[in-house]
Amino acid sequence: MNQLTVDLGERSYPILIGKGLLRQLPQQLAARGIEPRQTLFIVSDEHVAPLYLEQVVNGLEQAGYRCGYHIVPAGEQVKSLAYLEEITGKALEIGLDRNSVFLALGGGVIGDLTGFCAAAYMRGVPFVQIPTTLLAHDSSVGGKVAVNHPLGKNIIGAFHQPSLVLYDTETLTTLPKREIYAGFAEVLKHGLIWSESFTNWLSDNASSLLSLESPFIEEAIQQGCAIKAEVVSNDEREQGLRAILNLGHTFGHALEAISSYGGLIHGEAISIGMVAAALLAERIGLTKAEDRVAERTISLLKQYHLPVQLPSAFAIDDILAAMRHDKKGKDGKFVFVLPTAIGAVEIVENVDEADIIETLKICKEVE
Ligand SMILES: NC(=O)c1ccc[n+]([C@@H]2O[C@H](COP(=O)([O-])OP(=O)(O)OC[C@H]3O[C@@H](n4cnc5c(N)ncnc54)[C@H](O)[C@@H]3O)[C@@H](O)[C@H]2O)c1
Ligand SMILES: [Zn+2]
CATH class of the missing domain: 1.20.1090.10 (Dehydroquinate synthase-like - alpha domain)
Structure with a gap:
């Protein structure tokens, strides 16, 4: 496994990169102090979810985590206030509180959208990135999260650093x-x-x-x-x-x-x-x-x-x-x-x- 730390004082976080790392998700969450008493909420898209969501959920549940999820369509158009509202609604429905953790399972679109939802949900809950595209290596560093406005890209956003980035390079094999x-x-x-x-x-x-x-x-x-x-x-x-x-x-x-x-x-x-x-x-x-x-x-x-x-x-x-x-x-x-x-x-x-x-x-x- 390759590893690096994004050094931002108390907001520092690790990026773990390796083949098959998804299987280590529960133990890596635990290593970051994210415990089974915290509810997890996975956001993914309709291309990525059928490929990897079940594996992720099963692994987490076996390790004792309770997790909900929400699947959005694939594509840039979900980076919008409408989807922020939809995801927030789902989070409230399943009873996510301030101790919950959002997980972004997908490319840069899902990372930006989920990260912004996490930044705004109850004034900010932690989030974890599980990038599944190569481009998302870029969005997994820097903490910029955002949705688009009809008049401009990434206009409504925040700086919200993830707690962990877990990059399983095996997921890249299904990318077009x-x-x-x-x-x-x-x-x-x-x-x-x-x-x-x-x-x-x-x-x-x-x-x-x-x-x-x-x-x-x-x-x-x-x-x-x-x-x-x-x-x-x-x-x-x-x-x-x-x-x-x-x-x-x-x-x-x-x-x-x-x-x-x-x-x-x-x-x-x-x-x-x-x-x-x-x-x-x-x-x-x-x-x-x-x-x-x-x-x-x-x-x-x-x-x-x-x-x-x-x-x-x-x-x-x-x-x-x-x-x-x-x-x-x-x-x-x-x-x-x-x-x-x-x-x-x-x-x-x-x-x-x-x-x-x-x-x-x-x-x-x-x-
Ligand atoms: N926050 C930042 O600093 C930052 C930096 C660069 C880019 N971005 C943002 O990232 C977005 C682009 O990211 P992207 O290129 O990853 O786009 P994306 O998330 O839309 O993914 C591209 C396509 O690949 C599909 N996909 C993702 N993973 C897959 C997999 N493993 N197998 C099969 N299909 C898969 C997706 O469903 C989508 O159709 C833009 O919105 C851009 O603004 C943000
Ligand atoms: Zn770019």
């Missing part, structure tokens, strides 16, 4: 390929913002990683979480450094918004976003063409079957408009996280709109 590739986009992002050696390792071991081989996949998740944890520990409430985690996201969120969270999934949108960021960095002289930062970024993303070209259907005006709407636009100016090298980024404010437009045009030609 497209979700695996998209999950790697965030792993690659962690390499690209922080560590050239991790980035090179991801490139060298792409085929083992893509087939989810042990111990590679556990190592990749651990490294990705460790990088995010290091950034977050230094900036729990997003005052400064934490913004570097948004590499590719200024462009990416705009693309997601235009495709109404439908056409491109998150990891795909930020893959294109990271290409655009690298091209913009080159354009404004932050990197030189001979450093090959953009070229290496593109070929790395392609190794993971991620899109690198901005689809021609996206109108540049629409992208700019969506970027202006994004909450990351500070005082009406565009703020970008841009690479200065492989494994290093800088936050750049005041980028000229003309450079953004030119970059987007170039991004449509990338092959």
Whole structure:
């Protein structure tokens, strides 16, 4: 088993990563001081529940825990106030009190939704994350939990750290390929913002990683979480450094918004976003063409079957408009996280709109 601690003083918590870890859930809860007298409430979605819920519930009940559960549809649309209300209603119905613990069994959507329900339920109860997607390695660190508002993603939320993250890599084997590739986009992002050696390792071991081989996949998740944890520990409430985690996201969120969270999934949108960021960095002289930062970024993303070209259907005006709407636009100016090298980024404010437009045009030609 791989393990790391997200170091946040009294809110510190462990992330455990390993094959078959679901079987250890009861003992790991006990190790975190979560006892059978506390009622557990599992939230999962309609794709994940048929695969893993029964195993989880049986294991917990055998260990003496009482648990209820609630299954929601799969997809981003459940990150809404309507589902917050539905889940809260179910929690009240089964008599959950302040000592109860919420368990999120699923991907980043279930993690964000359940985490926010836990943050709000009776002004806050503990929650445990059991991520079942690769992308959720990202959402399992940092304590950001939220639901969406019709006018913006993750607008209604809180910082609520989990008590434990238990990552069973065996669950990843049932993920659709497209979700695996998209999950790697965030792993690659962690390499690209922080560590050239991790980035090179991801490139060298792409085929083992893509087939989810042990111990590679556990190592990749651990490294990705460790990088995010290091950034977050230094900036729990997003005052400064934490913004570097948004590499590719200024462009990416705009693309997601235009495709109404439908056409491109998150990891795909930020893959294109990271290409655009690298091209913009080159354009404004932050990197030189001979450093090959953009070229290496593109070929790395392609190794993971991620899109690198901005689809021609996206109108540049629409992208700019969506970027202006994004909450990351500070005082009406565009703020970008841009690479200065492989494994290093800088936050750049005041980028000229003309450079953004030119970059987007170039991004449509990338092959
Ligand atoms: N809180 C954070 O810091 C943070 C960071 C990154 C992303 N996010 C959020 O995460 C969400 C995206 O997460 P995601 O990509 O995991 O999406 P997701 O939870 O929707 O999962 C993707 C799809 O895979 C299915 N699925 C999940 N696990 C499966 C498994 N083991 N086998 C088969 N199918 C499975 C789901 O039902 C869903 O259809 C977004 O809402 C994003 O905002 C949050
Ligand atoms: Zn992301």
